[in-house]
Amino acid sequence: MGRNKExxxxxxxxxxxxxxxxxxxxLPFPQHIMIMIFLYASMGLAWNMIGGYAGQIxxxxxxxxxxxxxxxxxxxxxxxxxxxxxMLVGGIISVIISFGIGYPCFKLAGHYFAIATIAxxxxxxxxxxxxxxxGSAVGLKLPILPxxxxxxxxxxxxxxxxxxxxxxxxxxxxxxxxxxxxxxxxYFRAIKGDQEAARSLxxxxxxxxxxxxxxxxxxxxxxxxxxxQYVLFIDPDSVFPLMLSIIVCLIATLGGVGTVWGPVxxxxxxxxxxxxxxxxxxxxxxxxxxxxxxxxxxxxxxxxPFGVIGLSKLFKKRETA
Amino acid sequence: xxxxxxxxxxxxxxxxxGSIYALVAVGLCLIWGLMEIVNFAHGxxxxxxxxxxxxxxxxxxxxxxxxxxxxxxxxxLIGVATYFIxxxxxxxxxxxxxxxxxxxxxxxxxxxxxxxxxxxxxxxQNPALAGRLRFGEIFIGIPELTAxxxxxxxxxLLYLFITKTETGYALLATSEDRDAACxxxxxxxxxxxxxxxxxxxxxxxxxxxxSNFYYVFPEVGFPFALxxxxxxxxxxxxxxxxxxIAAIIIGLVEGVGGLIAPAFKYTFVFIIYLLVVFxxxxxxxxxx
Numbered sequence: 001m002g003r004n005k006e007x008x009x010x011x012x013x014x015x016x017x018x019x020x021x022x023x024x025x026x027l028p029f030p031q032h033i034m035i036m037i038f039l040y041a042s043m044g045l046a047w048n049m050i051g052g053y054a055g056q057i058x059x060x061x062x063x064x065x066x067x068x069x070x071x072x073x074x075x076x077x078x079x080x081x082x083x084x085x086x087m088l089v090g091g092i093i094s095v096i097i098s099f100g101i102g103y104p105c106f107k108l109a110g111h112y113f114a115i116a117t118i119a120x121x122x123x124x125x126x127x128x129x130x131x132x133x134x135g136s137a138v139g140l141k142l143p144i145l146p147x148x149x150x151x152x153x154x155x156x157x158x159x160x161x162x163x164x165x166x167x168x169x170x171x172x173x174x175x176x177x178x179x180x181x182x183x184x185x186x187y188f189r190a191i192k193g194d195q196e197a198a199r200s201l202x203x204x205x206x207x208x209x210x211x212x213x214x215x216x217x218x219x220x221x222x223x224x225x226x227x228x229q230y231v232l233f234i235d236p237d238s239v240f241p242l243m244l245s246i247i248v249c250l251i252a253t254l255g256g257v258g259t260v261w262g263p264v265x266x267x268x269x270x271x272x273x274x275x276x277x278x279x280x281x282x283x284x285x286x287x288x289x290x291x292x293x294x295x296x297x298x299x300x301x302x303x304x305p306f307g308v309i310g311l312s313k314l315f316k317k318r319e320t321a
Numbered sequence: 322x323x324x325x326x327x328x329x330x331x332x333x334x335x336x337x338x339g340s341i342y343a344l345v346a347v348g349l350c351l352i353w354g355l356m357e358i359v360n361f362a363h364g365x366x367x368x369x370x371x372x373x374x375x376x377x378x379x380x381x382x383x384x385x386x387x388x389x390x391x392x393x394x395x396x397x398l399i400g401v402a403t404y405f406i407x408x409x410x411x412x413x414x415x416x417x418x419x420x421x422x423x424x425x426x427x428x429x430x431x432x433x434x435x436x437x438x439x440x441x442x443x444x445x446q447n448p449a450l451a452g453r454l455r456f457g458e459i460f461i462g463i464p465e466l467t468a469x470x471x472x473x474x475x476x477x478l479l480y481l482f483i484t485k486t487e488t489g490y491a492l493l494a495t496s497e498d499r500d501a502a503c504x505x506x507x508x509x510x511x512x513x514x515x516x517x518x519x520x521x522x523x524x525x526x527x528x529x530x531x532s533n534f535y536y537v538f539p540e541v542g543f544p545f546a547l548x549x550x551x552x553x554x555x556x557x558x559x560x561x562x563x564x565x566i567a568a569i570i571i572g573l574v575e576g577v578g579g580l581i582a583p584a585f586k587y588t589f590v591f592i593i594y595l596l597v598v599f600x601x602x603x604x605x606x607x608x609x
Contacts, residue, residue: 111353116594116595119594122547126584126585127588129584246420246421246424249417291432291436294432295425297429301414303410
């Protein structure tokens, strides 16, 4: 009981800190970093639903990110619909597409599944690279509209973006938290542990895998729409890359796969590292930041294969032993 | 436009490309068969192979066809080093950590190459192998033809090495059951290192051959590696002949698909993969 209370207090402190953060750090750069952390944490949490809880190593989540980004942008540019509506429609389209992906792919095991999702990601990228109506390889430059909540564009400060990103993050983590406690989470973990055993206990394995992927798709797609409105320029190389699919998986793995807080910890570590190396070493097109980034990924995978949460569990075990 | 010669020309070019893909894929397949790790740095190692051929030509004027054994040796060493520095430490790690470690290594190598040699596209000027042969209306590039012939020879030699020699048996035994092989006095550590060495050496050969007719730049490996992953999965993880045939099929699909819609040639490849695993989840010749 005491432990729970302590935890609630820490959560409250953390929440309040994040709420007043943009008033402590008023410069655009620290706010930008925090927005990126929220965005990637949400995507990591979304990946965690299918990859962490249900144990299906999907390496194609960029598909949903791209669909979210393109749906809201295209609806705004071609139909003049508010990106908020586009965000929701993108989420729904992503869920429908996730069913289309899941149907052939859920039969596949391990590496076959991973490669199949990579293949689908590449198909999506090539499709958008050659789709003239959707801007093809040139990409979409979103129109600059008057600043308003409905248009989802704010030019004077990053503050509204900050709170929207925070909201998306809260939504994703609440959903994860709820899932972790509910029957759904138990089913997912059972499927991850042993698919055959789960089936023999009467769990409809195929159906729950669909649920996991659909949830993952929906939240990733929302992040995509947010990204498009935040950056105001998208092209297939920036919203559909394999790199993005792997980074969201990396964020979850780094913090701890299949845990509520794992992806959050991962994002809080990885995003500042990548942003700061980009700022300090990224100049001149030499790619020094990415050398360091790649090196760190290798180092972490070697020395901390179970993520930071694995580390804390190790300490707990030592304490009790 | 779509006359018989044109189609024959496409099919022959596609077959030549397919046999080069096969050499890239076989290294990946060998490594997976040994320790069930997919090397996501495969494309970058191929890039290193191409750059070794390029620099030997540019700095010491050794033609790629002559420096081929040297490139092979360099990549063999890189492969062995990769095993001891990175892979050995993640053998028992979870599946995800293994994916990420090799992927991180790939990013590291790619941007290291970009840092040292800039992202420019380079080409070997006037290699010894150039020009093309003419059979009636059909033209075959000499570099492509040589590359394909040497690829097939290397593949056959590798296959004979694995299935006919003592060391090859030891490799097979280790991939079959590591612990049992250890009990028979096979040093599995050595076998794994050898597997990585050979897997990378294939890329040294492939890299030297490809550099004769293709641009060399830090990101060159990505499409080749992507094709190799699909080939290995399509053929069935762990099956070396399977990955060879799958690579040929992929070359054909890419070539013929490129005839129909050039922008979507890789899309056709991925769709073929999805169709095949949808019908046979273990790939064409998979073990399970």
